Amino acid sequence: MTKSLKLLSIAAMASTMLATAPLSAQAGGVLRLDEVAVGELDPAIASDYADSILMFNVYDTLVLPAQGAPGHVPHLAESWEGDGTSYTFKLRDDVKFVSGNAMTAEDVVFSLDRMKAMGKGLSYLFANVEKAEAVDASTVTFTLTKPYAPFVASLLRLPIVDKQTVMANLGEGEGEMKDWGAAYLTSTSAGTGAYRIVSHNPQEETVMEKNPDYFLGVPAPAPDTARLRYGLEAATVRTLIAQGEHDIASQWLPPEVIKALAANGAQVLTESGTGAFYVKMNTTKPPLDDVNCRMAFAKAFDYGAAIKMIAVTDTVSQGAASTGAVPVGMFGANPADQVLTRDLEAAKQHLAECKYKPEDFTLEISWIAEVPVEERFALLMQANYAELGVKSEIKKLPWALFAEQVSKPENTPHLSQLFVNAVTGDPDTLLYGMYHSSAAGTWQSPEYLNDAEVDKQLEAGRTAATPEGREGAYAALNARLMEIAPTIYGYDRQSVFAASARVKVPALSDPSKAFGLDGMGFTFRLMEVAD
Amino acid sequence: MSTPTLDIRNLTLGFKGYTGFTEVLHGISLSVEPGERVALVGESGSGKSVTARIVLGLLQELRTARIGGSVLFEGRELDGLNKRERHALRGKAMSMIFQDPTSSLNPVFRISDQFHDVLRRADPRITRDAALERAAAILAEVSVRDAERVLNAFPFQLSGGLNQRVMIAMALANEPALLIADEPGTALDVTVQAQTLQLMRKLVEEHHTAVLFISHNLGVVREFADRVYVIYKGRIVEQGPTRAVFEGPRHPYTRALMAAVPRLTGGGIPDIDEDSPDFGAPLETHDAEGRA
């Protein structure tokens, strides 16, 4: 029965592809992709992957990450210089917003003020930025309260908005700036980007089209229209791609589905390098306040099974084996071949030295409802720790509820699974928020870690003036984090996307074109869509 | 001698059920001549109503029913007709009047709609206007004065007597050869019942319609029928001209029925000892009025 059903299914798929071939030909120039809901269009609120795709296409930033290399290259800015607490940027003078207004230093100042005043999204990246001032129409100066090495990188998260348009569209609100134009900017864009908004429904779909006046010009093979749909079911995406009605699937497809698509002729795109999968241990809650218990759980975790679970094909996986607290490729990372493995004997030893006995506690393993693969990790841990004689219960938490619960250490589960990435590509934006004692109790830091040595190295890492200084600080941090084990460092993450054969995305397939920043690979103007 | 309108010979009926086969009619014979009014008298459950339904051809469609013997309508063997032909007789060549006029009319349709359907039996292409006109004319015959209001009404808006007249009008609208009246008007007030019966009698005489009158009420039968059959437990136990039967009942069951006559409104079965061997007595036939 199995076999015949399968045959039937394959035959049906094949006929589908044939039947719909003319359809995809006529689609021409349209790029169809999906992400999880909701798509947030307001630059001051945008934070997640879907939002990033929107930001990187309808807005521009002063700098861009260098492709296939570390560092940053000019974009809206022609050049910049800085001395640790003060940076001055020289802007291009040929850039226009979609409204037709010219982009000037005033707009940059406004964008920063707006971001800081609204205090949402990624505004925390600019906590150290005291102010921005327009020196003249094309020169802007940022003043920092203290030296912050990753400042330039953080500018990747400051989309420049059109001050005049926003001021003309202020909504209801208190104070001089009313709502800072939030009502307006959540439904449309006021940027300089290569694409502009045709329609936007945060739950359903955002449609974008080429901006003919883009200051760099948009190459002809780039998609004329891009449709970003939200919240499609995995099964839906899987069939749509098989039927030639979808181009790039979100990274959230379960590995089995990507595998099935790859087997049916889809290409597999990857974006790697700036994040990892972590199982975070609440260090304030017994038994995890004892480092030996934490070490036991870190050692008992079956790293190999986890990697196997996320393998897509023989060569592509949603992650690479972890080597320590810092992902491979960042300052202070351990060599790629020094991978973590399961050591049940060591785990038993640590557990024996722990002041809590397994029969006296029940471990609470949470997983984020929106990320189905985490349920499997939860089950894996439950089975792994059962071998140590540890009881556990699994708790599914919707993201919003999770983020709320971690605000209090007593509500925070024992184990929280998280995918964290460096939002600007810099290790500071990955590690500081997770481990600095001042940052405890956010969604990234359910460890509630309070360790002086860790704090010291984190400060050193963000203020060090030279790459060597930063390397040293993060290497020391890595060693310390391995020693006190606040976290199980699951694996270094890589985003994998199934895509139809009609798109070419060099930034996601050619390592020398990769940006090293999550979401930047979806810069539509650098893609090609077969007509 | 002319062909009888209805001639039933040795009719048997049984039902197949979970508990086996139950015979309800054990071979009854009766006939109705054209224009003749014949009563079939018996208590409820005696088999008189099923006889009427066999004549109409309704029971033949029930899969559990087993019917034997023969029923001739105007000389034609019903059993020999196919379903369509049998169906064609209903509402045209024969029609029926029921016990409770109000519940026999559909509560959610106006009288006019139901009348239209009745008239369509004889003339499938009759228009609504023509049907209404015809209906009004027939209603006038049954002494309904404001036919328009009646036709426009729903059954629950009319009195029982009025509904009964509507039923009679419908029954005679297509000039049937045979009218079966199953306990007509039993549900009505006694005086109203008497009035409508009189009306019916007048009409069938005018239209020269043969009537098979089913009742348990001897008082009514005596007023109405030319001839009487007494049915008891699926058998005809006595028959003859109305006067002869009433004046000289022979079968003990008939005599028991007679004893109950004063209770004009009926509803009661004679209160007699059913175990008496007399009830098994053979068929009594009165030979008066020249019938052999």
Place this chain on the structure above:
Amino acid sequence: MIPLARLLAKRLATSLIVLIGVSMLIFAIARIIPGDPARIALGPNATAEQIADLRAALHLNDHIVVQYGHFVADVARGDLGVSLYTNRPVTADIALYLPATLELVLVAGLMMVGIGLPLGIWSARWRGRAADNMIRLVSLLGVSAPSFVWAVILMLLFAFYLPLFPIAGRISDSYAISSVTGFLLIDTLLQGDVRAFGNAAWHIVLPAFALALSGIGQAARLTRANMVETYDKPYIEMAQSYGFPARRIANHYAFRPSLIPSLTIIGLDFAAMLGNAFLVEAIFAWPGLSRYGVAVILRKDLNAIVGTVLIISATFLLVNIIVDLLIALLNPRIRYSQRPA
């Protein structure tokens, strides 16, 4: 027609009382949610100050009765507040998603009536025969699985294995339909685009059918049961004795009186689809209110939860009123409670 107007007024008044009850119920439920909605809304990186500000703006520090007062005052002005999840007015969100759900539910309702009733009629007319047994079995199967199971099975059969129908969405990408009513089947026709209409209709078939299946089964079962009862009524025997065609007896004389008691239940079933739509929309990626509803419930988005439930309940009550009126229209006993003059 005066009795109808009185009936309508009475039902509207009762519905309003019930709706106030619903609003209190759901308001109370939404307020005892563990967790701080302000913190959830502002996201992981909000400062304590921002949270305090938002709590004040949402009146979260007031007594629940005072909060309800604010809420009622806002609702009276047609303001359901701002969704903490999409940052847009709840009314705008609902206006965006409700039409898709209503369209799905309405088409499913049409299927339920258009398929369920004839099946029931057929079954009753041939009661005891093979056709009747088949229909009874199938309609019982229909009500025996939740709509998401039917959705999965239908999708697997008619979108995956036999790709006869599209798998997701309301219309193909290639059609640009501007929203007038929000009902694609209407908007496409308003624009005179017959192909787009066909495309939208093609998209709605599977999800609507999955949603309708239990309703179809229920409608067929109910119609059959009531009709079988009706078939024993004297007026049916009268119709048969007059030789009315069997089809006319079934479709008119037996069906119409049976429809009246069935309608109340069919109305309730129809309204229950508003809830079941949540299950089907998830499978077919139907951009309706359901996904929004589940999302806001998971995210404890107070205003949106209250608004969504309130709107759904109001729709539910409205459907019931319409059904009651329909019954009154079909049942002359109610329509003409007095004799005509």
Place this chain on the structure above:
Amino acid sequence: MKRTLAILLANPLSLLGVVLVSVVILSAVFADFIAPFPEHSGAVVDFANFNKPPEWPYIFGTDLVGRDMFSRILYAYRISLILGIVVLAIAVPIGVTIGLVAGYLGGWTEYLLMRLTDVFLSVPPLVLAMSIMGVLQPTLANGMLAVTAMWWPWYTRLVYNITRGEKEEGYVLAAEVIGASKAHIIFREILPNCVPAIITKMTLDMGFVILIASSLSFLGLGVQPPTPDLGSMVADGAKYLPDSWWLTIFPGLAILIAVFGFNLIGDALRDILGAEQ
């Protein structure tokens, strides 16, 4: 009682119902003995055998962490039945009592109680349960609570309608004349007349509670892993259609079979006991 059973077994359809329900109940009760992998109902992972199509010894295939689907479905039946029984055990007494009291006492009591019932009936059942589950932690106990909250009003309606009819009956009037207490009349005189209707509805509802509970867990508002639950199995498996079809189809059919079985019996009971709709 004996007669009822005899009729149930005589009709092929109700016999089918009895067979299906027996299978479901026996599976649930004897899951420990029937299931080839009883340990798979709990915290077990077997990545050597994950996502396998139906093949021996995994006749329904394995899930994404390598657990036997067949064993898990047997254990899921256990959860479903417990849930159904508990929900009805709570909802029926509450609903019946309110219905009896409202129907018999009348007046303001009736108005208030019936409007309260209307409030609960005016929120589509699933939406009400969802709202409640959204508030509470998704656990088995809370799931039961949410379903119970949406269930009792239906019994109130049913019993209320019967009571209103019965209260005019001679035996009730007679009891009133003798001076029997209200409680006596409600529970000793009227209640027994509602019992056939209640039993019929309970049988039908056993299926529908399973159905609604599975809908809740389908939406992620039900029982939590590793506890096996039919609704969440369908929801989780739906992401892997059409390739891993066995993850959805078998639990989906399992729901269908259980609900269908209870419905067949309920239908037959309704015919036999002649209870009203």
